[in-house]
Amino acid sequence: MKEYKVIQPKLGFRNRYANFEDLLNQYAREGWRVVELSQSWTYVVFERDKNR
Numbered sequence: 001m002k003e004y005k006v007i008q009p010k011l012g013f014r015n016r017y018a019n020f021e022d023l024l025n026q027y028a029r030e031g032w033r034v035v036e037l038s039q040s041w042t043y044v045v046f047e048r049d050k051n052r
Contacts, residue, residue: 003050005032008043 005027011019020041024034032046
């Protein structure tokens with residue numbers, strides 16, 4: 001069974017790409033995987049196995 005998480009990243013204007021990369025890496029360490037990423041980065045959908 002899968003579980004999902006939807007976030008609206010608040011990246012700021014400085015170092016936007018670095019902040020976004022750090023955010024993705026943080027969730028990846030927790031076992032989350034990106035399923036969908038909006039074109040304007042307004043939201044990100046993550047997925048992971050619930051029984052891990």
